[in-house]
Amino acid sequence: MAEMRMRDALREAMREEMLRDPDIFLMGEDIGAYGGSYAVTKGLLEEFGEERVRDTPIAESGIVGAGIGAAMGGMHPMVEMMTINFSFLALDQIVNSAAKLHHMSNGQISVPLVIRMASGGGSQLAATHSHSLEGLYAHFPGLKVVCPSNPADAKGLLKRAFRDQNTVIFIEHTANYSVKGEVPDDPDFLVEFGQANILREGSDVTIVGYSGSVHQAMRAATMLQEQEDLSAEVIDLRTLRPLDMETVINSVKKTNRCVIVEDDWKFGGFAGELSAQVMEQAFDYLDAPVARVSCKDVPLPYNRNLEFAALPSEEDVVEAVLAML
Amino acid sequence: MKSPTTAGAKPEQELGAEQLGMFLYQMMLMRRFEEKAGEMYTRGKVRGFLHLYTGQEACAVGAINALEEQDKVVTHYRDHGHALARGVDPNRIMAELFGRQDGVSGGRGGSMHLYDVEKGFLGGYAIVTAHLPLAVGLGLASQMKKQNAVIMCVFGDGSVGEGEFHEALNLSVLWKTPVVFFCENNLYGMGVPFHESLSTEIPKLAAAYNMPAVSVDGMDVLAVHRATRIAVDHCRAGNGPYFVEAMTYRYRGHSMADPELYRLKDEIEQYRKRDAIEKLKAYMAERGDLDEAKLAELGERVEHVVEQAVDFAEQSPNPPISTLMDHLYKETAGG
Numbered sequence: 001m002a003e004m005r006m007r008d009a010l011r012e013a014m015r016e017e018m019l020r021d022p023d024i025f026l027m028g029e030d031i032g033a034y035g036g037s038y039a040v041t042k043g044l045l046e047e048f049g050e051e052r053v054r055d056t057p058i059a060e061s062g063i064v065g066a067g068i069g070a071a072m073g074g075m076h077p078m079v080e081m082m083t084i085n086f087s088f089l090a091l092d093q094i095v096n097s098a099a100k101l102h103h104m105s106n107g108q109i110s111v112p113l114v115i116r117m118a119s120g121g122g123s124q125l126a127a128t129h130s131h132s133l134e135g136l137y138a139h140f141p142g143l144k145v146v147c148p149s150n151p152a153d154a155k156g157l158l159k160r161a162f163r164d165q166n167t168v169i170f171i172e173h174t175a176n177y178s179v180k181g182e183v184p185d186d187p188d189f190l191v192e193f194g195q196a197n198i199l200r201e202g203s204d205v206t207i208v209g210y211s212g213s214v215h216q217a218m219r220a221a222t223m224l225q226e227q228e229d230l231s232a233e234v235i236d237l238r239t240l241r242p243l244d245m246e247t248v249i250n251s252v253k254k255t256n257r258c259v260i261v262e263d264d265w266k267f268g269g270f271a272g273e274l275s276a277q278v279m280e281q282a283f284d285y286l287d288a289p290v291a292r293v294s295c296k297d298v299p300l301p302y303n304r305n306l307e308f309a310a311l312p313s314e315e316d317v318v319e320a321v322l323a324m325l
Numbered sequence: 326m327k328s329p330t331t332a333g334a335k336p337e338q339e340l341g342a343e344q345l346g347m348f349l350y351q352m353m354l355m356r357r358f359e360e361k362a363g364e365m366y367t368r369g370k371v372r373g374f375l376h377l378y379t380g381q382e383a384c385a386v387g388a389i390n391a392l393e394e395q396d397k398v399v400t401h402y403r404d405h406g407h408a409l410a411r412g413v414d415p416n417r418i419m420a421e422l423f424g425r426q427d428g429v430s431g432g433r434g435g436s437m438h439l440y441d442v443e444k445g446f447l448g449g450y451a452i453v454t455a456h457l458p459l460a461v462g463l464g465l466a467s468q469m470k471k472q473n474a475v476i477m478c479v480f481g482d483g484s485v486g487e488g489e490f491h492e493a494l495n496l497s498v499l500w501k502t503p504v505v506f507f508c509e510n511n512l513y514g515m516g517v518p519f520h521e522s523l524s525t526e527i528p529k530l531a532a533a534y535n536m537p538a539v540s541v542d543g544m545d546v547l548a549v550h551r552a553t554r555i556a557v558d559h560c561r562a563g564n565g566p567y568f569v570e571a572m573t574y575r576y577r578g579h580s581m582a583d584p585e586l587y588r589l590k591d592e593i594e595q596y597r598k599r600d601a602i603e604k605l606k607a608y609m610a611e612r613g614d615l616d617e618a619k620l621a622e623l624g625e626r627v628e629h630v631v632e633q634a635v636d637f638a639e640q641s642p643n644p645p646i647s648t649l650m651d652h653l654y655k656e657t658a659g660g
Contacts, residue, residue, distance in 0.1 A: 062492025069462020
């Protein structure tokens with residue numbers, strides 16, 4: 001075990017996997033000499049060389065497509081999208097090629113590809129650079145969607161992604177890059193997909209989050225304990241596809257209340273899916289309607305006060321919990 | 326149907342009677358297969374979109390026969406001809422058009438999405454230009470794994486306005502990937518003439534990215550074959566990608582749903598006078614490689630293969646509903 005930031009844990013995961021499997025290589029915009037926009041790939045060019053750490057032109061669709069082709073050809077590439085905002089430019093390749101080729105070819109073709117991207121608001125980057133689209137990617141059958149909230153999960157999940165035979169959309173909230181935590185150094189440390197993590201046990205309400213929103217959930221749980229003497233159970237989904245509903249449902253059966261926190265917009269967001277599943281599977285256990293604490297239905301503004309008013313906060317979570325008692 | 330081998334021979338060398346016969350057979354097979362597919366569509370046996378390759382046969386036959394066994398083909402959605410040229414079983418292509426279990430894609434893909442990985446036929450792609458970046462990646466994999474495989478990437482003139490066309494050409498030259506970019510210019514992107522949707526000429530686009538580019542008569546199978554042999558040799562030698570534009574023409578509409586309001590019947594007749602199959606027949610007859618008896622025999626063989634394909638497709642069952650969710654994800658060892 002060593003304490004490190006999430007960006008370092010991600011780098012360690014790639015490093016170890018590249019040492020293990022010669023078919024793994026990395027490509028993306030400024031991932032080489034620059035070291036990556038968020039310094040995640042820093043030093044990997046020096047260690048692995050230009051063949052396996054490839055700087056690309058700014059051409060998202062082209063490089064994701066090339067990643068898919070290389071995966072079809074027997075390699076296991078990682079393509080970095082710099083940020084999730086630019087992945088819109090590669091959406092056709094992700095949705096129509098990566099997600100569908102295995103099924104459409106009747107299992108003949110597979111696309112073992114990891115697409116990493118930084119997501120989330122809160123950094124005053126304004127509307128075009130502040131998306132949270134985990135739920136959008138989770139919408140498409142054929143993709144796997146991973147969104148860690150802490151360094152240990154980031155390492156274990158990314159290493160697991162490189163051992164998958166399918167395309168994994170790996171989403172990293174920018175606010176999490178500097179989060180520190182203990183990280184196992186076992187080269188075979190993996191975190192399995194589809195296993196939610198109970199970060200805090202409780203009995204009065206279940207608060208579900210993923211990626212960045214896990215931290216609002218945890219802070220809200222502390223506030224509820226200290227200010228209201230309420231015991232909140234906090235669940236980090238870790239992966240949206242596959243989705244571990246069992247852990248959520250078991251928790252709701254115990255607490256009888258559920259609040260979902262996400263940075264995505266409420267309208268059509270992933271919390272809507274979760275809420276529907278809780279209703280379908282645990283309706284009789286609910287003492288109150290499921291509550292969603294999401295981003296306001298507006299493009300994120302640049303101004304700090306406006307941006308924070310749009311994003312979900314721990315106070316919003318506390319308010320939602322108190323409203324259902 | 327085995328692929329004729331021209332590997333090892335120099336591109337300028339004349340082809341022998343056996344190879345010419347194979348080319349003629351493949352082109353006649355494509356012509357008859359597509360006629361039959363169109364007939365099956367009007368009878369309701371083939372549904373969805375059906376894009377016939379009729380008229381363009383010289384392109385697929387000339388280009389794909391320039392490849393070796395380890396090479397790979399990706400193409401657009403008008404893909405039956407390329408699959409046939411690559412030696413994919415006509416029975417299983419027809420069964421796929423019928424949506425049946427024994428189709429090359431198990432009935433999941435249909436006409437636009439044929440795949441036969443064992444034959445190095447990695448698909449028809451129905452989003453215009455989406456397969457060009459894939460070809461670059463396949464070329465990169467061949468390069469990194471030292472497989473010496475060349476990727477034949479077939480697309481239409483409608484592709485060149487897409488951003489991915491430019492992204493793929495640029496990347497391919499930067500990384501020297503072994504990709505033959507083979508543009509079948511049939512003059513129309515659906516119904517819009519290509520000169521109305523492009524401000525320059527197609528080979529100039531490739532030249533702008535420092536890629537060698539030629540334009541050939543796509544109604545002449547020998548011209549296509551000669552040009553693509555040079556292209557394939559160039560790629561295999563590690564010199565990076567190569568661009569070939571083949572000027573061709575489709576006799577049928579864009580798809581079976583096309584009322585063809587954008588062109589005159591006379592234009593089609595003019596191209597039919599330059600028909601690639603007739604041209605090859607005349608060339609072979611002149612060389613003494615084709616007589617009436619041999620032509621009749623080829624015609625019977627083609628008829629038999631196509632009839633057999635329809636029978637095979639008719640008899641193949643629908644994929645069971647219980648398999649609906651199959652192949653959504655590939656199983657991963659240990660989880």
